[in-house]
Amino acid sequence: MAESLLERAWAWLHETFPERQVYIRSDGRVQFFTFSPVFQATLAGLGLIFLGWVAFATVNVIFKDRIIAAKDHRFQQTVQNYEIRVADLQTSYEESNGALVTAEDRFKEVADELQTKQNIIWNVLSRKREVDAILNRRDTTGQAAHEVFDGGKPGDALDAAPPPPSAIQSTAGSSDFTVTPQPVKPQPRSAKPTKASMLDFGSTVGRLAGAIFGRRQTADISPEVIARHPVLRQLAFQTERIRRLSASQTMLMARTQGQVEEGITSIRSILKRTGINPDQFTQRVRGSEGVGGPEIPLSAVSIEGVSDTAFQQAYLKSSAQLTEMTELLGGLKHVPLTTPVAGAAFERTSGFGARVDPFTGRYAFHPGVDWSGPTGATVRSTAPGVVVWADYRGGYGKMVEINHGYGIHTRYAHLSSILVHVGTRVGENAPVGKLGSTGRSTGPHVHYEIWYDDVVRNPRNFIEAGRYVLQ
Incomplete structure (x- = not known):
């Protein structure tokens, strides 16, 4: 064309x-x-x-x-x-200037509220990541941690509750909680509302939240003034947009609190898998000495000046639940959830429960799990604790027993040699002995037992719970 x-x-x-x-x-x-x-x-x-x-x-x-x-x-x-x-x-300069200052103050107030909510949520998520890291503390590669704890006394001293976690710091200042002035049964009627410091990480951000959320609103701007000035219209639009974002932060805080609650449920589920009563274990972790005071519901506590009740309640619950979660994880660290040996060179040869005795040929009860392997292979502790036995013990042969605290003990028997002594504080995966065939044994292997409240438990339940943690 x-x-x-x-x-x-x-x-x-x-x-x-x-x-x-x-x-x-x-x-x-x-x-x-x-x-x-x-x-x-x-x-x-x-x-x-x-x-x-x-x-x-x-x-x-x-x-x-x-x-x-x-x-x-x-x-x-x-x-x-x-x-x-x-x-x-x-x-119209004077009128516009006054209206603009008012609108800017309102915009800054809403923006600061949004920023503070984001800071609080960030602190909650950071704290949650810390406890998640503790939850995933197990070494999946099978290498020894070689962690040894120095000092302290052996035995039941481990049953003491762990120290409270460090508060997470933020850029905000300290905070005060103010108890609402309503009758509380445990308190005298003449008592005045008191201020309590923020629980755990909340102590660092609450006062800023109160200062921002509780700031008194500036004088309202008439719609006629806003309509005459494009800048004010745009500023009012942006203020409303940020206010909606602030409302979404409240929803996010509520979802975060729900996730923390799910984390606590997950930890309790792990304890149930091992056969340990979660409520009983929680009481041991928290301890019962030097605590008390009146019971004041969270609904009676508020950050000074905070008007967003939903965000406040979600925040307070998350703070308390994260403290509970950290306490549970501190106790879970002392629960043996791994095996004393790992690798292709080892094979489980006998499980927990009734079996045919290898010496008498009669039915008998086997109180642990056996893994066969090469003589001299390293046997490692399955959780941190204190060695309470490191010597020859009848049919166990050369045996090491470790007190992990909270009523939990583990035993490693038939060792060819012992690498620790009584009173040694060992960490998880720390070497405790060499695999052998001493005592009542037909060949080189390690006999592994778990005791809780002086009752022998099935190690398989603990090991399966540990696999659940590593998923």
């Missing part, structure tokens, strides 16, 4: 500007010049351009004054409109 158009254009050019020849006769001689269609078209185009330029110059010279006058008129009109606008702005 492009070739057809070119052919038509070429035909039109030859038709409009046919080839012409100019003859010149001089002194009896005749000369001629040939003008091709392209040359003629070029001359015609240059002529039109020249005529157009002459016409433009002529019009510009003739109407120059009118053009200048029109431009000057437009300029004067623009200046006049500008002066009118400046006069209007000057007239």
